[in-house]
Amino acid sequence: MRRLFPLLALLLLLSGCGAQQTEGFTVACTTYPVYLLANSIAGDVDGVEVKLVVNQQVSCLHDYALTVSDMKTIEEADVVAINGAGLEDFLGDALHGKQVIHCDEDIPLLESGEDDHHHEEDHHDEGHHHDGADPHIWMDPDNYAQMARNLAEGLAGMDSAHGEQYRSRGEETARELERFGAQLRDSEAGQGIRGIDMITFHDGFAYFAQSMGVHIAAAIEEEEGAEASAKALGETIEIVEGEGLPAVFTEVNGSGNAARIICAECGISSYPLSMVMSGHTGDTVEAYEQALEQNVETIWEAYR
Secondary structure, eight states: OTTHHHHHHHHHHHHHHHHHHHOOEEEEESSHHHHHHHHHHHTTSTTEEEEESOOSOOSOOTTOOOOHHHHHHHHHOSEEEEOOTTGGGGGTTTTTTOOEEETTTTOOOOBTTOOTTOOOOOOOOTTOOOTTBOOOGGGSHHHHHHHHHHHHHHHHHHOGGGHHHHHHHHHHHHHHHHHHHHHHHHSHHHHHHTTOEEEESSSOOHHHHHHHTOEEEEEOOOOTTOOOOHHHHHHHHHHHHHHTOOEEEEETTSOOHHHHHHHHHHTOEEEEEOOOSSOOSOSSHHHHHHHHHHHHHHHHHHHO
């Protein structure tokens, strides 16, 4: 029996060491764009795990309902990184008691449905409520760069042991996104679409249009299971014919029913654009850059 005590003590010690080694810092990201940022900033930091909450193909989150798996991801996380600007209203009370990083700090917000030529700066209140604000802020690379800085600073404040790594990588990621945005605007396709009018079948392209110098002549939000009204279709057809537009644009995961009706009526084509709301094309901001570059190329091809 005496020989068993040292052995048991050794086993308990090893068991305790194993538990310490498995301890880490888990970041749950509500959306794919935030997940791409977090992976770029913290994905390979020792002991840090980055998880995606909404891991489904979606066009928007207006009517999204959390799954059991989503809830578990949030519950087990040390911190939850959110887009902000009202996008995560679907979370309800799921964030109660959780540490939360708001990635929308210091980003001027467009009003929902507002065209790209007019915007008002939003003054964030303590509750981070943004009634009437357009939450699709990541669609402008400069906004996305600020989101990277906000996320890095938030992570540094909650995981000080890796603070300098977060800040350094956050700034590196932000500068890369700013460089990308400038390069995209200066590209042949970027210059080619500047100043055009376009029609989208999703209301989330206003920041993208503002960044690229494009005017959204109409944005039809066709909810799942609900057809666009006859009035909206008629008004859109008038714009297409009056402006001589060669195409309309849907969102890759959204409904294309209204677009097909308008295309048949006007003899034009529809093209898909990405909101980068979901997908598995990559785990870093390179996937975001590829999606926006493809959007610009698609529009340019449709208008040439």
